[in-house]
Amino acid sequence: MRFEGDRVRGTVTFDERHGGAPGFVHGGALAAVMDDLLGNVLIIIDRPGVTATMTVDYRGPALLGRQLRLEAWCEEIDGRKLHMRGEIHDGDTLIAEGRAIFIHVDVSHWEASGHPLPASWQDWGATANA
Numbered sequence: 001m002r003f004e005g006d007r008v009r010g011t012v013t014f015d016e017r018h019g020g021a022p023g024f025v026h027g028g029a030l031a032a033v034m035d036d037l038l039g040n041v042l043i044i045i046d047r048p049g050v051t052a053t054m055t056v057d058y059r060g061p062a063l064l065g066r067q068l069r070l071e072a073w074c075e076e077i078d079g080r081k082l083h084m085r086g087e088i089h090d091g092d093t094l095i096a097e098g099r100a101i102f103i104h105v106d107v108s109h110w111e112a113s114g115h116p117l118p119a120s121w122q123d124w125g126a127t128a129n130a
């Protein structure tokens with residue numbers, strides 16, 4: 001995935017590990033990719049956050065071995081609620097649409113695990129809190 005202006009873009013190719021029906025991508029695998037895709041928008045808007053709710057509309061068949069195109073953006077920031085949108089395409093065919101509300105949290109949210117946080121997270125959200 002990469003950042004282009006206010007958009008996250010990328011590609012993904014699923015293989016047999018991500019299969020559902022023979023030759024097709026499991027819907028849960030698509031949802032995991034969608035969550036990760038929408039999560040990357042947190043970097044663009046410089047807000048640490050977690051997924052509170054996400055819906056995935058499955059619009060077309062996703063086939064294993066195809067390079068699928070990913071795109072996501074932030075639609076609205078409403079207080080701590082970050083409304084994210086994303087799409088997965090196969091060529092011109094829409095495969096899945098994602099909508100999520102992420103909630104802006106303080107980086108200390110992740111301290112509960114006891115695992116050290118990446119040093120780069122120290123300044124995450126600095127512009128949002130300014």
Ligand SMILES: CCCCCCCC/C=C\CCCCCCCC(=O)SCCNC(=O)CCNC(=O)[C@H](O)C(C)(C)COP(=O)(O)OP(=O)(O)OC[C@H]1O[C@@H](n2cnc3c(N)ncnc32)[C@H](O)[C@@H]1OP(=O)(O)O
Pocket residue numbers: 035036037038039040042043049050051052053079080081101103105
């Ligand atoms: C996660 C990693 C991200 C790291 C990023 C790394 C750097 C980026 C690099 C690479 C990107 C990778 C991207 C990964 C993406 C994966 C993301 C995940 O999988 S996240 C894990 C799953 N999600 C949770 O574990 C949340 C668990 N839930 C909670 O912790 C709490 O419920 C939380 C923080 C979401 C809210 O709790 P409160 O106590 O802080 O706040 P309250 O008062 O309940 O809600 C605040 C506002 O939000 C609304 N709200 C809360 N939950 C809602 C919901 N489900 N639907 C709608 N609104 C909701 C409420 O109505 C309230 O709104 P009003 O301010 O009153 O207007």
